Amino acid sequence: MLIQIAHEGKIGYGEASMVPYMGESFETATDFLSKVDARQFQYPFDFGSIIAYLDNIAPGNPAIKAGIDIALHDLEGKLQNKPCWQLLGSDPSKMPATSYTIGIDTPEVIIKKVKEAPNCKIIKVKLGRDSDRELIKTIRSVTDKPLFVDANQGWTDLEQSLDLIHWLHEQGVLLIEQPMLKTDIDSNAWLTERSPIPLIGDEAVQRLADVEKARGVYHGINIKLMKSAGMHEANQMILKAKELGLKLMIGCMSETSCATLAGIALAPQCDWADLDGPFLTSNNPYQMPDFADGKWVLGNDAGLGIRH
Template identity: 65%
Template sequence: MLLKIEHEGVTGYGEASMVPYMGESYESATHFLSLIDWTQIRYPFNFQEIIAYLDSLTPGQPAIKAAIDIALNDIHGKISHQPCYSIYGAEPKNMPLTSYTVGIDTPEVIREKLKDAAAFRVIKVKLGRDNDKELIHTIRSVTNLPLYVDANQGWTDRKQAIDMVYWLHDQGVLLIEQPMDKDNLDGNAWLTERSPIPILADEAVQRLADMDKLKGAYHGINVKLMKSCGMYEGHQMILKARSFGMKVLIGCMSETSIATLAGIALAPLCDWADLDGPWLTTNNPFDTPMLKDGRYVLNDLPGLGLTGVKEGLF
């Protein structure tokens, strides 16, 4: 769902990518927007108060709240004549590589998907089934690029999991997201203590309030703006992770250039990035952010820096 907000003659663009497992829909997002008293949202924006106000209207629904937050950040940047990344103190020179995601599929389909990853320098692979090694062998038959792994809570046995971790380490895997069930704190902590690869919380961490219980149980977290209600709280999660000595991956759902640019603005504050939405979205209606040697190149336009907005789209 794409969102346009007009404030004092300035237009901001936001996006809600509502994946089914989060329980949001176009109908729920539309209803949420109808609840908002926009006179409560005034410039200069106090994002902490704005998120608290949105949370007071209804619990959950982080994606539509993220769309509002992203649009307001876009407006703030345009009014103050600053790119969003400058507002959040992100240095373009610190932009990490971003990965290209290959889902669970047949070897033939995986080989075809890898042909679309020519612009990327890291591949992310979804694991968590009984053919994990086959998938890795298939990828390795095509490319020797470094790998990120998302196990999608698919590992249940600690001994088998740690054996797989060491095998993946030998295969050039740089990180593993959510190896065991999000509610299995002890199991994930056990792996973290023994793993030669950083173990990251994904489904186990949605918002800032989830952070305290994760300290010591993971090496790092995956921040996704569609979970964190947008850029402000996503940034707060990055800061808190750093205070815990944890690493940070900034990830995405299936997103167009709007939400991707919001993630890119925070990416230089993170260790890794997985912001491949526009390359995996067949109907991205905007210009795709520039990618050079596997890293995004930030422009100096105020706000998000979104280009390619067509008349009549919103």
């Protein structure tokens, strides 16, 4: 769902990318928007107060809240004639390479997807089944690019998981997202203590209040704007994670260039990026952001830098 907010002749664009497991849909988003009083969005925007206001309307609903927050950030940048990355204190020269995701599939399809992948320097692999090793071996038969792994809470046996982690380390895996159930804090912490690869909390880390809980359980956290209710709280999560000594990954849902540009504005503050939405979205109404040498390129256009 695309959001537009106007002020003084400028229009801010935002996006809510809703996924079923987060409990959001077009209907829930529409219902939430019907309760929002846009008079609460007074310029200059107090983003902390705005998020508090949106949270007070109803709990949850992080994606539609993110859509509003992103639109307001885009609008703020346009009103100040500054890019969002500058307003958020990012350094374009520190942009990390982004990964490209390959889902679980047959060996033939996986090989085809790897060969057809865009010019990304990192491949992200979805694991969490009995065929994990075979999938990695299939990918390794056609590429030696570094890998991110997302276990999607799919591992259950501690010793087997640790053995697999050591094997994945030998295969050039750089990090592993959410190895075990997000509610199984002790098992995730046990693996983190013994893993040679950074383990990243994903489903376990939604909003700012969850960052503190990740310390000692994971090496780092994966921030997604559609979980964090937007750019403001994502930025607060980054600052908190750095304070706690946690590594940082910024990820995405199935997002167009709009929400991806919002993530790109924060990416230089993170260690890793998984912002491949525009590569995987067939109904992107905007131009592809600039991409070179495996990295998104930040421009100097005001706001997010969306190109229609």
